[in-house]
């Protein structure tokens with residue numbers, strides 16, 4: 001990668017203690033992210049997406065590994081630098097209402113974010129708040145409304161305005177459109193893209209749905225039980241999905257079977273996600289993988305380079321790629 005990355009995550013892990021057992025929520029995850037780019041983080045519920053996001057925000061400490069933001073080691077920041085970091089990195093949630101006080105107008109909520117960080121004067125904060133409402137496509141009068149008076153899409157726009165008010169460098173978007181109607185999802189994603197261009201924002205965009213991350217992401221990392229099973233530039237991942245898990249995720253969004261025979265041929269994901277408290281041996285995806293063999297049951301696959309900037313943790317990389325070529329022909 002040419003430019004110096006804004007964010008560098010190196011071999012981070014996080015375990016929680018649950019029922020007296022170790023739960024590996026994130027296991028040895030690495031990636032880099034350049035300023036102005038988007039990393040899409042995809043995986044089923046419980047795969048560790050939010051945990052990883054919270055580790056980057058330093059709301060959770062890593063057990064192992066390092067995270068560098070703007071060249072600084074996050075674990076070694078002084079209190080003053082940590083406060084500045086709280087401004088530089090923002091998060092947008094699936095449910096923006098949960099992070100807004102029901103007793104505060106949305107205008108006051110946006111202003112309050114700036115006041116907490118001692119940005120500007122009361123008058124300049126008010127001016128900036130109205131500017132931001134316009135930027136996110138909301139009418140100025142909405143500043144006097146309370147959260148319960150707004151639709152889900154409007155609330156998410158308020159959440160975005162509030163995050164933007166602090167001039168962040170990085171925004172973690174944790175399932176920001178999952179609760180919205182499809183037409184509204186598209187509008188919010190387009191808004192995020194426009195704002196990214198205008199302010200050179202860097203995003204980590206989290207979703208369980210590959211189709212949702214595709215539009216915004218430069219790179220995509222696919223998480224399964226806390227591990228990155230495949231990572232590649234977005235276009236490459238869609239063109240040459242190599243890990244069987246990515247292939248089934250893609251199949252489920254891309255292909256509508258045209259006949260019962262074709263439906264039979266399509267690879268469907270089998271079974272439930274195993275419990276992270278008792279993960280399967282070897283490759284943790286093997287109980288659900290249509291290509292699993294003995295080695296998959298016994299040995300953990302290492303990440304292998306498939307193409308430039310494209311890695312997959314699968315013992316059967318060559319075979320899955322061959323199958324892909326056969327299916328394409």
Ligand SMILES: Nc1ncnc2c1ncn2[C@@H]1O[C@H](COP(=O)(O)OP(=O)(O)OP(=O)(O)O)[C@@H](O)[C@H]1O
Pocket residue numbers: 016017018023024025043044045046047048049050051052208276
């Ligand atoms: N504070 C915690 N204590 C114990 N276990 C936790 C804690 N936070 C997360 N976990 C566990 O860590 C794993 C990863 O959780 P996480 O919330 O990061 O998943 P996710 O991919 O964001 O899922 P979702 O799509 O449902 O939001 C899960 O098994 C979850 O139960």
Ligand SMILES: [Mg+2]
Pocket residue numbers: 049050051174
């Ligand atoms: Mg989550």
